[in-house]
Amino acid sequence: MDFIGAYSWPNLRYLLQGFWITVQVAGLSILFSFIIGTVLGTVRYTRVAFVSRTVAILVDAIRNLPLLLIIFFIGMILPQAGIRIPTFWAAVVGLSIFEGAMISEIVRSGLVSVDKGQIEAARASGLSYMQTLRHVILPLALRRMSPPMVSQFISLIKDTSLAIIISLPELMRNVKILSGSSFSYVIPALVFASLLYFTLNYSLSLVAKRLEARQI
Amino acid sequence: MNLWDFSILIDYWDDFMAGLGRTVLASLLGLIGSLVLGTLIAILRIAPFRILNVVGTVYVEFIRNIPLLVTVFFFFLGVPALGIAMEPFTAGTLGLIVYTAAFVAESIRAGIQAVPSGQSEAARSSGLSYIQTMRYIILPQAVKIVLPAIGNQMINLVKNSSVLAVIAGLDLMYYADIINLKTFKGIPVYTLVALFYLLLTIPLSQAVHYMERRFAKSN
Numbered sequence: 020m021d022f023i024g025a026y027s028w029p030n031l032r033y034l035l036q037g038f039w040i041t042v043q044v045a046g047l048s049i050l051f052s053f054i055i056g057t058v059l060g061t062v063r064y065t066r067v068a069f070v071s072r073t074v075a076i077l078v079d080a081i082r083n084l085p086l087l088l089i090i091f092f093i094g095m096i097l098p099q100a101g102i103r104i105p106t107f108w109a110a111v112v113g114l115s116i117f118e119g120a121m122i123s124e125i126v127r128s129g130l131v132s133v134d135k136g137q138i139e140a141a142r143a144s145g146l147s148y149m150q151t152l153r154h155v156i157l158p159l160a161l162r163r164m165s166p167p168m169v170s171q172f173i174s175l176i177k178d179t180s181l182a183i184i185i186s187l188p189e190l191m192r193n194v195k196i197l198s199g200s201s202f203s204y205v206i207p208a209l210v211f212a213s214l215l216y217f218t219l220n221y222s223l224s225l226v227a228k229r230l231e232a233r234q235i
Numbered sequence: 236m237n238l239w240d241f242s243i244l245i246d247y248w249d250d251f252m253a254g255l256g257r258t259v260l261a262s263l264l265g266l267i268g269s270l271v272l273g274t275l276i277a278i279l280r281i282a283p284f285r286i287l288n289v290v291g292t293v294y295v296e297f298i299r300n301i302p303l304l305v306t307v308f309f310f311f312l313g314v315p316a317l318g319i320a321m322e323p324f325t326a327g328t329l330g331l332i333v334y335t336a337a338f339v340a341e342s343i344r345a346g347i348q349a350v351p352s353g354q355s356e357a358a359r360s361s362g363l364s365y366i367q368t369m370r371y372i373i374l375p376q377a378v379k380i381v382l383p384a385i386g387n388q389m390i391n392l393v394k395n396s397s398v399l400a401v402i403a404g405l406d407l408m409y410y411a412d413i414i415n416l417k418t419f420k421g422i423p424v425y426t427l428v429a430l431f432y433l434l435l436t437i438p439l440s441q442a443v444h445y446m447e448r449r450f451a452k453s454n
């Protein structure tokens with residue numbers, strides 16, 4: 020093991036460049052999966068004939084597949100059918116679809132948990148169903164679903180490492196390349212990468228705990 | 236070229252089955268290993284010794300906040316770098332065990348702590364020993380919470396075992412890659428692979444749903 024050699028500035032910079040890609044992919048995927056999840060979760064909750072059923076089947080199928088398969092399919096197999104997406108965006112699309120399906124379940128159970136009395140009161144006050152959903156149910160549910168959602172975002176950040184399968188130059192792929200240059204770099208590189216992931220995710224998990232403590 | 240040419244399933248049946256077998260094997264070994272390791276860590280976390288609690292907590296918090304690929308690479312790249320040779324399949328399975336154990340430990344701890352403390356106090360004052368209290372009072376109730384959670388971990392293990400493909404671990408995704416490179420018929424190959432995964436995961440999620448409903452009713 021050679022921590023001093025492994026932590027020379029060019030090596031650290033290389034790993035940090037990977038981490039920057041990780042952060043970019045994660046940030047965009049969090050945004051998109053939140054949008055996809057909220058839409059799909061609401062559609063499934065509202066029981067629109069046929070549409071909700073289709074969404075349910077799709078979401079359950081996606082949730083039960085390995086994310087690695089989804090990312091690989093989008094990045095490496097779709098080009099065989101003439102659909103070419105740059106590596107970076109293939110990772111973002113794969114993550115957004117998979118985590119969006121996961122989040123839709125969080126959204127749905129958040130919506131289900133809203134007290135029926137609240138809905139009846141809103142409807143009785145003259146609000147339409149869409150108004151009730153928009154101004155009463157969603158805000159109440161969003162507060163309740165925020166802790167599990169943050170946990171899901173932590174999973175998402177960890178899952179960005181799966182993009183190594185389509186050679187996206189994110190953190191774990193750079194760890195692997197750096198490890199290839201010298202045996203003595205392997206453990207130091209893994210330690211450094213772990214610390215980066217840990218710092219980011221642990222801070223987020225503290226936010227999740229805070230949110231949880233605020234709920235009664 | 237026909238995008239939906241499923242005859243490859245017959246032509247490459249042996250490869251598909253070999254990969255499926257390894258995926259199932261890695262998941263089962265992962266389940267057994269993480270149950271053993273996870274139980275040990277859960278015991279550390281609830282044991283009446285501060286120092287053991289800290290060790291257990293550090294393990295759980297550290298592992299839960301890093302990607303699975305880090306633990307897999309530790310065994311696949313790190314351990315050989317320290318001079319110990321290891322098959323990719325072994326390295327991948329060990330990585331899965333170390334990673335999943337943190338989640339299993341959390342489920343077990345949560346299950347045990349969900350049993351109201353009055354129960355164990357009542358048992359202890361009725362003359363039961365600590366071990367008897369655990370065996371007859373706490374664990375039978377904790378199982379209701381722990382079992383569905385373990386079921387979810389099994390689903391995750393099946394899906395997560397696909398990281399074996401990253402290190403040439405001979406699993407379903409690895410063989411799919413080989414068949415794809417031979418035939419260049421990726422769409423049917425990976426559609427079949429997806430169906431194989433669903434064949435494993437959907438019955439498991441049904442079982443988890445069933446357990447959750449059963450246990451919710453019995454409370």
